[in-house]
Each structure stands twice: as structure tokens, then as C-alpha cells.
Amino acid sequence: xxxxxxxxxxxxxxxxxxxxxxxxxxxxxxxxxxxxxxxxxxxxxxxxxxxxxxxxxxxxxxxxxxxxxxxxxxxxxxxxxxxxxxxxxxxxxxxxxxxxxxxxxxx
Amino acid sequence: xxxxxxxxxxxxxxxxxxxxxxxxxxxxxxxxxxxxxxxxxxxxxxxxxxxxxxxxxxxxxxxxxxxxxxxxxxxxxxxxxxxxxxxxxxxxxxxxxxxxxxxxxxxxxxxxxxxxxxxx
Numbered sequence: 001x002x003x004x005x006x007x008x009x010x011x012x013x014x015x016x017x018x019x020x021x022x023x024x025x026x027x028x029x030x031x032x033x034x035x036x037x038x039x040x041x042x043x044x045x046x047x048x049x050x051x052x053x054x055x056x057x058x059x060x061x062x063x064x065x066x067x068x069x070x071x072x073x074x075x076x077x078x079x080x081x082x083x084x085x086x087x088x089x090x091x092x093x094x095x096x097x098x099x100x101x102x103x104x105x106x107x
Numbered sequence: 108x109x110x111x112x113x114x115x116x117x118x119x120x121x122x123x124x125x126x127x128x129x130x131x132x133x134x135x136x137x138x139x140x141x142x143x144x145x146x147x148x149x150x151x152x153x154x155x156x157x158x159x160x161x162x163x164x165x166x167x168x169x170x171x172x173x174x175x176x177x178x179x180x181x182x183x184x185x186x187x188x189x190x191x192x193x194x195x196x197x198x199x200x201x202x203x204x205x206x207x208x209x210x211x212x213x214x215x216x217x218x219x220x221x222x223x224x225x226x227x
């Protein structure tokens with residue numbers, strides 16, 4: 001199975017800041033990498049697919065990059081509503097696997 | 108508007124069975140692969156399994172943790188996805204989400220989830 005490791009596990013940032021979350025795959029996955037946002041008590045929301053493509057309706061403050069084993073999610077101009085847990089997921093091979101999540105707190 | 112509505116969750120004893128449903132609307136259900144993903148209380152997301160569409164023979168894939176116990180099926184005439192869960196274990200306690208798979212093979216839309224609690 002492909003292991004997905006996110007860092008950091010949690011972070012705190014201020015309104016207006018830009019943050020970057022890293023996701024590393026245990027083996028190359030080309031660009032078959034997605035990012036999700038989940039707020040407490042809610043279903044995940046799809047943000048990015050193919051490492052850098054925005055899902056329909058997702059604001060451009062979210063951006064993704066990377067390939068093979070190293071990926072990043074960048075969120076700019078942080079707002080209070082960006083407070084959530086963010087997950088990466090590989091869909092290069094079965095079983096599909098998720099990172100452990102990164103909890104983002106907005107100060 | 109795409110809508111996915113899960114139902115069928117509840118409390119079940121270890122060793123018991125439960126069938127979850129996911130009613131889809133707002134898109135052409137038959138054109139899409141569909142997945143189940145679960146989330147244990149306070150934990151991260153775990154992929155459960157997938158059903159492909161008719162053109163791909165309705166074939167399925169499962170996580171090792173549920174293979175042989177869970178069965179995913181679909182009824183395109185009803186735009187519905189199902190998860191039959193047998194021989195349930197306490198570690199199957201989770202919120203179960205259904206999700207659509209887009210043409211790019213990543214998840215597009217998610218349902219709101221249904222809670223399954225396995226406990227005596």
C-alpha cells in the first residue's frame with residue numbers, strides 16, 4: 001500500500017497569512033493526488049485533483065503542486081472560514097489512501 | 108445540483124449486518140464510478156471500496172480491512188449505491204460517506220454521511 005504522510009499535523013496562522021501543507025507519498029504516484037477540506041461535523045469537500053487542478057467552484061486562493069512523491073497545498077489570504085482539517089489522497093493505485101490530516105487553526 | 112444522501116446507519120451488535128444506501132440526484136449516476144469512504148470517531152478518512160460503471164462490468168475494489176465482509180452494489184435504475192456490511196466488528200464503527208468519482212478519477216462530490224455504531 002502507498003503511505004501518505006502529511007506535515008505538519010497541525011498549524012496555526014493569522015487572517016491574511018499564506019500557509020503550505022506538505023504531502024509525501026511512499027512511492028511515485030505521478031500526479032494522481034487530491035486534496036480535501038473537512039470542517040468539524042461535516043463531510044469532506046473536494047478541493048484539488050490531479051495535484052494542481054481546482055475542483056469546480058473552489059476559490060483560487062487554494063493551489064496545489066507537485067508530482068511523483070512530493071506535493072503541496074497552499075492556501076493564501078487566510079480567512080476564519082478556512083479553519084478545517086485538510087487531507088491529501090492518492091488515487092494512483094488500490095487501495096486508495098489518505099494522509100493523516102493537517103488541522104489548520106486561524107488565530 | 109448534485110445530491111448524495113446516505114441512509115441506513117444505526118447501532119448493531121458485533122457479528123451483525125447492516126445495509127447502507129446512498130441516493131443520488133443531480134447527475135447521471137450510471138456514468139460514474141462510486142465509492143464508500145469511512146471515518147472512525149476522531150480519526151482520519153479511510154477508503155472502503157469502489158464500484159465501477161456498467162461499461163466496466165460493475166466491477167468492484169475493496170480495502171483489505173473489509174474485503175470478504177462488505178459488498179458494494181448499485182442500481183442505476185434507482186440512482187442508488189449500496190454497502191452491505193456483514194460480520195461487523197467494533198472497529199467498523201464510523202461515519203460512512205458515499206462519493207462520486209469524476210472523469211479525472213478523483214472524488215468529486217460527497218454525501219453527508221451516516222453513522223454506524225458496532226457495539227454490544
